[in-house]
Amino acid sequence: MLLFSCIYPYTPDISDEYGRVVIEGDISLGTVSHFTANQVVPFDANYYTASSIGVYKASFKVEAENGAVYNEASPGDIDLSTAESDTRYRLVAEVIRAEGEDPVTFASDWQAPAPAPEIGRLVESVQDGILSLALNLSSDYESGCYRWEYEELYHYRSPMGSPILELDLKTGAIKDHSDASDISEVQDWWKYEWCWKETGSRRTAVEIAKSLQGSTLKNYEFLTMKTSSEKLTAGEYYLRLIARSIPEAQYRYLNAVNEGSESMGSLFSPVPGEQIGNIRNAADPNDYAIGYIGVSKVAKRLFHINTLGRGSFFNPDNYTTDIISTLRGVYPEKSFNELNLEAYKQGYYPYMSDPNLLWVPTFCYDCRLSGGTLEKPEGWD
């Protein structure tokens, strides 16, 4: 059967209506909660865009059963640092899906907040060039289900250099070597800048797990990276773990959403289906919004991992003067269309507006263009 089975592209004839509202976020007591609203888009578009999935307008508020109401401090952000834990909460969202449509009010089910779990130690292990991080969570919350996200900060060495331009990131001074008559004048053009980069937060995958050992999640491997990763080049790697306990219903919902999008089509795959969370149309009990709004207290813990010596570093010796010659030859007389642009990228920040000056080898860039900062961000101590 394995020899005769095949997978073919297929275009189904879908005629369903689209536009079901999707609301995402969790009511996180003791911190700022963030909520978003978007919508289901037709399947015939191969690429989604922010404009196609977003709704025209949305506003949010969190209501407590004791009468307290928490409104948005900024779009999508609700400060719940003062919210009490002995009452039940729900999210109320007013959504105008498209311009000209009437607003629709959605509300999540009332829920008592789940207690914050205790974040245990982070366990590191290295094997075959892979660094693995495993977490430990425990809670009195009986479901044994957790949801967590993490943020990362690392100090790294960013290669800088160009035979044409020389940029000092700290002062902004630029030296232009394009008129140099002798290439030997710019042989020593390689240098490094130390940068910080903050990743994670809402840009990393939100993960869930159900404990197999009562309510304790023990040594659960959740993050791996190559030891040659730039994250490990400087010896300073911070990881902030934000974890919460969730009810089993929410775990199931999120798990089913994952499986429904990933595990389909094989012989023994579960029959997929639309998942209905806990967000209803306040005016129509037979209408719902996609999503599951959890209510919980949040635990945070910052880990500092000394990675010095693990990362591998960029070696400029691997690059010859041929590259330099090429760059000099094409600057500024030659059209960049004749270059293999895949090997180049926009480089020096101050010259972004002049395309003739933007192209440098891929290993040579301004770390600020990819989210790096020259100073350590606040909030990581």
Next chain:
Amino acid sequence: MGTVSKKEIALLLLAFLLPFTLAGQAVEPGESPSMLFRGRIATKYTSGFNGTPYWDTLSFRKGTVYYNACLYEDVEVRIDACEDKLLVRKDRNFAAIAPDPRQVAWFTRENELFVNLEYAGFRSPARFMQLVSDSDTPVFKLVQKKYRSVPGNHNGPAYIGYTDPEYDEKLITFYEMVTSFWMLDKGTLVRLRPRKAKRILASATENGAFSKTIPSWHPVEGTGAELVAPSVRRSGTKVRESLPAGYFEMHSDAATLTETIDARYKNKIYRIGIAGAATSAKIEGVITDDEAVPLAGVLIVDDGSGTYTRSDKNGRYCLTIPVGETVLSFNDPDKEEQKLSVILCGDGVLNVQLHDRSTLLDAASISAESMRQHRTSDIGMASINSRLISKIPTAFGEGDVLKVVLALPGVQTVGEASAGFNVRGGSTDQNLILFNGNTIYYPTHFFGINSVFSPDMTDGVELHKGGGPASVGGRVSSVLDVGVREGSAKGFRGSLGLGLLTSRLNLEGPLGHKTTINTGFRTSYSDWLLGMIPTSSEFSGGSASFYDGTIVITRKPNKNTTLQAFGYLSSDGFSFGADTTFRYGNANASLHWTKESGSWTAKTSIGLDHYNNEMEEEQNAAEAYTLKTSVDQMFARLNLKHPLSASHTLNAGAELLYYKLDGGHRRPLGEESIVISKDLPTETALQPSLYFSDSWNPDPSYSIDAGLRLSSFSQGKSFYAYPELRLSGRYSFTPVLSVKAGLNSTAQYIHLISNSSSISPVNTWKLSNAKIRPTIGYQASTGIYWTVFGGKVDLSAETYYKQVRDHLDYAYSAILVMNENLADDLVRVAGRSYGVELMARKSVGKLNGWVSYTWSRSFLRDTQNTGLMAINGGRWYNAPSDKPHDFKFIGNYAFTKRYSFSLNIDYSTGRPVTFPVGYYIYANGARLAYSLRNAYRIPDYFRMDVAFNIDPGHYLKALAHASFTVGCYNVTGRKNAYSVFYDTKDGSSLNAYKLSVFATPVPYINLNIIF
């Protein structure tokens, strides 16, 4: 109505039996040459060194032959003493023919009389003996000759040459003559010692009893104190009208009321019993094949009264019918139809031997189907010709029971290579699958490509699409009853089948005089094929293999008792790559004891059924685990059968099932695994049932079967009991036009927990309890049956309406594995389905097969939840098996008896699926938004298969016979969709794909060797 039926029957008899009228009417050879001279061309001996292979002379002599109850005069005869055959010809201008010797009652050669002692009911060393003494103690002369090879002088071993152009003409031999004399002594043939023979012959000669002229009697009928021979004319002169009383009695005690008759020949009148005052009498007996193996499921119909019955697993039957003249029909799909004229005087025994049919789906098949349609009340029932199984093309060539089942109208599957089947809109777990009475919980190997039933071991397959008779129950959709074949009683033999993926071996034979054994073993060798998959493939490292074995031992200590031991064992293992491994197996064993006493037949069975599965998940060492579950079932059954009167037959019995379901065990796998062990509790339950039913056949034009099954179920504090109704009736407007109606209800207490498209080996079973109610099904059906074109074509139309309550569907985000609160994830749903099944079946001639069209619908509705949480808002939605249009064609064209061509066409509407209708961003990824449950369909299904079959040759002396099947599955290469799914190819774009299990033509070749 009754008058019409009798006329019809009379016309049929006249049409078919006229040439062989029972009164011994003389027939000129020229008037009906097709009968006597239709036999095989006589064996031709090319040389001889020591006389002739014939009785005493090479020459033909004038004679008379009593063949098939007809007298053929003025023909030329010669006797082949080597093969114990009579050779006849009209005159020297015609080739010599060896008519079927079983039909030759006697013949004369000039002034000598030869009698067929087998025909007369004797266990004789040869068929034909010459009657040399017509005294009170007749004496027979037997001449036997043998051929021997002459080493180094001729072409090899002792072949007999044939003039048949298919065979080479070889030969060689000299002949060794053996002449012996036999005496009929008190109903038994006794071989005379030479000295005694001389003395008796001398004495007979002296007393004038020894005659070289034709004796004054000849045997025709073999039983009964009032035996009357038919009037026979020879050259216009009657030679004898009666025989001495008791001359050919099988039993010395002529006063015995019950006479045993071995009916092996057509068109004889069998006189049964001794006349008395009773108006009805009972006929019982055993139906066997050519090798004395009992035949189960043979339909026996009294054409006079319309009463019918079926033979049981031991070939036994019992029929109570009015005394008088009638015709009994014996129908089996694999055998030639046997119609026996009977004069029933009193109770008696009529053992019947049915012969193999010579070609696939010949007239016997249609006869059997026609009989079922017009003589029985069965509705929604289909039997499967075991020979057909090997003719239907399958993916890898090996004949398969389930593939033939899927070719029947009203039977569907969710896709190729999927285990299980759906009957009339039911789910896969609503089919009770029995293998010789044992329950099979997972019926397939190899992801569904092969069924667990080895084609060599099966004998008789019946599918009841309406819940089955009252004697079985426990599933609400259907009963698939697969019989097992007993071993041959006539010597050891076997077969070997070689296919692309599997091989099988079958051995059978006698163990002593009263015991037979039949064993079969299959194994796969597919792992080497999988080893050829490139390492870059995601399937690299995968494996798939299975084996199974079947054994059945049957002992018959006496004619009324049968003991049988049955065992079955299978094991499967496969993995999709190196990470996940599945293993599962069936194990079944049972003992059956059948006893006949008077008019009662009792069958007692006890047995064990076991199914276990195991999964090893090793994708992540820290989360690696093993998962095991199992099902154990013990059963005890008692079935009783008793004819109450000429028109009533009672069936009653009891069944006790004991379930032991292992909830599941999870264990860490490997030292790095942090998975903790988990055990779910074992469930046990008892399911006792009682049943009784009555078959009422007051008139050939109508009949009613009514039954009641009282089933109950007890698990812990939960107790359920339901009366289940089985009712069906028939009314025949004419012998070829009938209507039927049926109504039944069933209860099901065990449920398969699966929410995948195809049932998986690791799916678990769950018993009903306080939260999971039994599933209850009701079905009403009607049918009209019309046999047209002189009985060549059967037309049928059946309709049904079925309702089910408390069937199980699954909640959104249900967790089905190792879930101690499983009931919370299940959803009770109601089901309804209805449809029309049209079928035309042609079973006669070179082209035969069937074409069917089914229109049906099947829906489910959430009855547990309301509002938003109800599946599809509580509205009716398509069941997974809802495929409204279903067209099937099965055809076989036989060019000759050896060569045939098969064509299979299958079209159906695509099955319902839940499609993604759009996508959205959630939890940092693109997610799929789905339609309502089962709101869309995959593309329609179409497949055409072809096969060319070469059956074994007719070399009688060959050590082995080989047959080949060369075919192609999905010859058009259509890429039928098994499923449609979506994938995120580059992290941002979503693409739709369809999975085709067999996306290309699949050629195959299969070799079977019979030895």
